[in-house]
Amino acid sequence: MPIAPPATPALLDVSEVSKSFGSVAVLRSVSLQVTRGEVVTVIGPSGSGKTTLLRCVNFLESYDSGSIRIDGREVGFRETGTRQRRSERDLAKMRAETGMVFQSFNLFPHLTAAGNIMLGLRKVRGKSSTEARAIAEHWLGRVGLAHKADSLPAELSGGQQQRVGIARAVAMEPKILLLDEITSALDPELVGEVLEVVRSLAEDGMTMVMVTHEMAFARDASSRIIFMADGGVSAAGPPAEILGAEIENERLRSFLARFRASHF
């Protein structure tokens, strides 16, 4: 009897990834599969390795062992079995397949909102200036900033900058979007407008992995929640299970208790 292929092959397959900074282990054999269209939220105390994990997925950080595959292709290393780092050129190509939104926005300060979005479209995707401009305007419209196309980042509020950051990432049509605490640097009244954009992307079926402290949003918007502690996956499951009333995992319970105490 032939072996049936898995029903939904993972779009992102993180397999037993470990990483140390010096003698400090930040990731301990982390495994995580994300299928197309899923929204996976990673929560956990600071220092638990959430951000590092995300940065390994697009190889902004290298890792010591294990493998990370997107659509079956190893991200940072050549597929020769020798763990040889890919060339910078290949890494750039691989990274273009993922989008990333940063906690501190990281917009290019010398380029307008549209210019920020157009840079990758032109230099990486090879679009003409006219095409890139049209795509940039489309996405600025999607994030509610059509009227800010020619504004420089310094002229935008934090929430607006972050929405440009999201537009810059999704305009590249990545296979997967990585969101690294994207509302943590925002004033509370600006958080909503950014999360609204993320929600609409989720409804469009964008595959996302996000690190966040917005528990309410995580519960509503994600299909799965991963709880990380001490560099490992401590608990994983649907939101109702992870954030529900009956939690057996001791660390998760104390994390949530501490979180609730500090937020209410």
Next chain:
Amino acid sequence: MGYTLNFNLIWRHFDKLWGGLLLSLELAVISIAIGILIGLLLAVWYVSAGRAVRTVIAAYVEFIRNVPLILLVYLVFYGLPTVVDIAYSAQTSFIATLSLYSGAYLVEVFRSGLEAVPRGQLDAGKAIGLTPWQRLVHVRLPTMLRITLPALSNTFLSLFKDTSVASVISVPELTYGAQWINFNTFRIVEVYLVVTAMYLLTGYALLFALRLVERRFRAAH
């Protein structure tokens, strides 16, 4: 003390001063252009290279910074041609010296500028799939230039003043023009008053123009 100021002889030879001023500006502009090129290349090389290259670049910077400019001018104009079989005019020799001189200062300016570009911006460049070269050209250099622009205009201003050193090898720039008039008319107070005013006014004009440019760029920061 019966000295009466008489500027007539100065005005009669004013073409020496005017031509000298233009040459001073020309020397400064050409030298800073070459200096920027040297500075950029070495700074980019420095931040991406290993220890050996860094040591060599640092040695160049330290050498230039610790030797008086006038000595460098003598070394290149009188010293070098006696050791190596090359010939060049005083003017070419001075441009070469001032370029190497400003280059050394600008390596430092650009290096610290490159290192001051926030890592997050470089990460963002990586994340959208830019190659290292594209990140340098489209992300790192534009931000670095904005950071270093004030230091760059300061360097240009001191370079403009430093062109006066060229008079010691008889390059007919502004200070040389002043000396020429002095030798031929003995109107020492008048000529140096006029020349001081010319340096001052030109310096202020340059400063004003450069600050305008800086302000335009700062708006984008």
